[in-house]
Amino acid sequence: MDAPHIARRLALALQRHAGLHGSVEDLRRLTGGATKTTWSFDLLTVDGRRPMILQQMPTMTASASASPGLAAPKLDAAEDARVMIAARAHGVPAPAVLAVLDVHDGLERGYVTERVEGETLGRKLVSDPAYAGARRAMAAQAGTILAAIHSMPVAELPFLQRLSPARELEVYAGLLARTGFSHPALEYAVQWVRKNLPVDWPDALVHSDFRTGNLIVGTEGIRCVLDWEIARVGDPMQDLGVLCMRTWRFGGAGEAGGFGAREDLYAAYERASGRPVDPLRVRFWEAFSNLKWAIGCVRRGLSVRADGSPASLELCAVGRRMEEPLWDFFQLIEA
Structure with a gap:
């Protein structure tokens, strides 16, 4: 059309x-x-x-x-x-x-x-001098916004799936198994996540992809949160872990999205939500999210057209990036 x-x-x-x-x-x-x-x-x-x-x-x-x-x-x-x-x-x-x-x-x-005007490009947001003021504010803004998301009444959205950490691992391990791709580091990561699954968490609406690149930003800070299509009901610490992944820092120094300090993110979240952040659960989700992104890279890299040929050179290149989140995964679990 x-x-x-x-x-x-x-x-x-x-x-x-x-x-x-x-x-x-x-x-x-x-x-x-x-x-x-x-x-x-x-x-x-x-x-x-x-x-x-x-x-x-x-x-x-x-x-x-x-x-x-x-x-x-x-x-x-x-x-x-x-x-x-x-x-x-x-x-x-x-x-x-x-x-x-x-x-x-x-x-x-x-x-x-x-349409909300602003910037979404991660590398620009974490390095351009024009956004220096925004970077000073964004970690606290992100913590406040996530607290608001996690306090939303999920009963109003009955179509949302509830994913426990164990169920989420089952889904992503199944996606990996269906590719037929075998890699010792991936297999180890799956087993580590299985052995370290949280046993207790409060259910909340989870955005699940709250990160640099999915935020529209102006010189004053965050203006809009995009890409809600994989929201679910689950552990709210997942969102903090995703935001802190090295992949989504785009080379920025700040552990929170490449733009700010993890401590500022946590403190703002606690002030706004009235609930403590569990740093160990955040680190678990940061590690697990790196595994999920590694699996996502594998799936993209193995994508094919109807005739069996690679879907695109771009997707093949994404597939090769599997090693980056796996490296981050092992750095996290060693720490």
Whole structure:
């Protein structure tokens, strides 16, 4: 479907779902892939120009809840939108959802949100002098935002899967087994996680991908939290562990996202949530998340087309990066 055709359908969808009348202008595709296709555009109305984002999710990537145990949880477009709507209602800076698309719109499943201006590129955020002030604030901001996410009432979102640490290991070990790829370091990491699973944790809504690269940042700090499609109910310490992974520091010195101090993240979280951070559980999830990313690299690297040829040179290159999170995993468990 070409851009002019999408623009016409998009204008009709916004009129139908949100009562917004106008023409779609400057429609530009930002990213594309197996999970989402993202478009930036402006809706020109009698009241002025409104910046927006369209995200499309092909039907084939609908929620993994339809086939539990076969894949990691992934929300469909309507569920993703509902989580963001609930998050904003709870004071979390999530994208403002304007319309949720359906089959009658002819645009695949997806949703439209307001567009938030800012930077998402990790290397720029952790090194550019223009964001020095933001870096001083972001660890505390992240702790406060995560505390708000973890206090969201999950009863309002009954479609979310609950993943205990043991269940999450079962899912990812199963994904690795289905690749047929065998590696001693991966096998050791799986066994280490199995032996060190937490036995007690409070259930909470977990973003599960809260990290540099999924945050829109301005010079004052974090403006918006993106990519909610793998949210689940689980151990809240998981989010702190993911944010502290070396992979998502993009070369920055700060242990929290490459931009700040782990201590500042923890202190802000405790102030905002009224609950103590468990450093050992955070480190467990940091290690486990490195294993999950290593498995993700393997799966991407082994991706093939219908004829059996490698899916792309880019995915092959991602596959070779398996060793980086594995190195980080072993550094963590030795420490």
